Amino acid sequence: MITPTAPFPAPRASAQAAGLTVAIDIGGTKIAGALVHPDGTMAATTRRATPRGADADGVMAAVAAVVADLSESPLWASAVRCGIGSAGPVDASRGTVSPVNIGAWRDFPVQERISAELAERGADLPTVLAGDGVAMTAAEHWLGAARGHANALCMVVSTGVGGGLILNNQLHPGPTGNAGHIGHISVAFDGEPCVCGGRGCVESIASGTAIAHWARAQGWTPADRPGSAGDATAAGVAAAAEAGDPIALAAFDRAGRALAAAIAATATLVETDIAVIGGGVAAAGDTLFTPIRSHLAAYATLSFVQELQVVPATLGTHAGLIGAAAAATMLLPSPSSSS
Numbered sequence: 001m002i003t004p005t006a007p008f009p010a011p012r013a014s015a016q017a018a019g020l021t022v023a024i025d026i027g028g029t030k031i032a033g034a035l036v037h038p039d040g041t042m043a044a045t046t047r048r049a050t051p052r053g054a055d056a057d058g059v060m061a062a063v064a065a066v067v068a069d070l071s072e073s074p075l076w077a078s079a080v081r082c083g084i085g086s087a088g089p090v091d092a093s094r095g096t097v098s099p100v101n102i103g104a105w106r107d108f109p110v111q112e113r114i115s116a117e118l119a120e121r122g123a124d125l126p127t128v129l130a131g132d133g134v135a136m137t138a139a140e141h142w143l144g145a146a147r148g149h150a151n152a153l154c155m156v157v158s159t160g161v162g163g164g165l166i167l168n169n170q171l172h173p174g175p176t177g178n179a180g181h182i183g184h185i186s187v188a189f190d191g192e193p194c195v196c197g198g199r200g201c202v203e204s205i206a207s208g209t210a211i212a213h214w215a216r217a218q219g220w221t222p223a224d225r226p227g228s229a230g231d232a233t234a235a236g237v238a239a240a241a242e243a244g245d246p247i248a249l250a251a252f253d254r255a256g257r258a259l260a261a262a263i264a265a266t267a268t269l270v271e272t273d274i275a276v277i278g279g280g281v282a283a284a285g286d287t288l289f290t291p292i293r294s295h296l297a298a299y300a301t302l303s304f305v306q307e308l309q310v311v312p313a314t315l316g317t318h319a320g321l322i323g324a325a326a327a328a329t330m331l332l333p334s335p336s337s338s339s
Helices: 055-073 110-118 134-143 208-217 233-241 245-269 286-299 315-331
Strands: 020-026 031-035 042-049 079-086 127-131 152-157 161-167 273-278 309-312
Touching: 020 055, 020 110, 020 127, 031 055, 031 127, 042 055, 042 315, 055 245, 079 110, 079 134, 079 152, 079 315, 110 127, 110 286, 127 134, 127 286, 134 152, 134 161, 134 233, 134 245, 134 273, 134 315, 152 245, 208 245, 233 245, 245 273, 245 286, 273 286
Parallel strands: 020 079, 079 127, 152 273, 273 309
Antiparallel strands: 020 031, 031 042, 152 161
């Protein structure tokens, strides 16, 4: 299950801390692990499928198997910290997770359980828990599109909309690890109810689920529209938009406007100068980014936000593991300072 090396594009040396980081990335389809060097290269990787229909301990057994795989590496003894990135909601203050896409885990003490697994395998390490949006933010600031920016908003636009903040070159997760959760900023006072209980949230307009739902409600169907190839998801809507379908184009324009309003509001509040967007919906490329940038001019009007950039994320599938490692490196004290 373990590979000796995992190539990573264009790593750079990091002065943040020495020593290897155990990185664990927990999602609805896979649980991945790696030993990450201070320059971002991964010395070993492993993954297991996230169990379907299992109870809480059954899902944890897959996480334990990932830890066991990593412990077989000859570099295991060089690990000095552990970063855990997980789908949310998370409560980093308590070390618990309740992932929407892992129904067996509700207020599950994942940080405590992983710490116990590490200790059992001779690695009694400090650990940190981060939501996937915060982890992605740490990754993109360290080695990705937000590198070199002291103040950045990074976003994941997929089946939901999440995010995280870099302020003054520091990851800013907030007390419970949910700061920067831009998906639940309201941008439409009279908008539809959101799953969070609010109304008019960005997620209820700009998530992949919302884009597809709105397009279908306007009469779009993949069977009779060009370019959609029978795909009724946001990817199908994106394909139809690229082919010039007016409803599909309107769906992405609406999503882009919601994202632009939220990005501008965030930048105005905390003076971020770049927004990095990743996730499945961002794979639509200019179909999403063109309307965001177009609408941004109407919302980012003050002088200190007029130069705000909106760019795609660059780390792709690497962001989860790299982000877990980056979050641990940024949020935990270095081995020398903790002694």
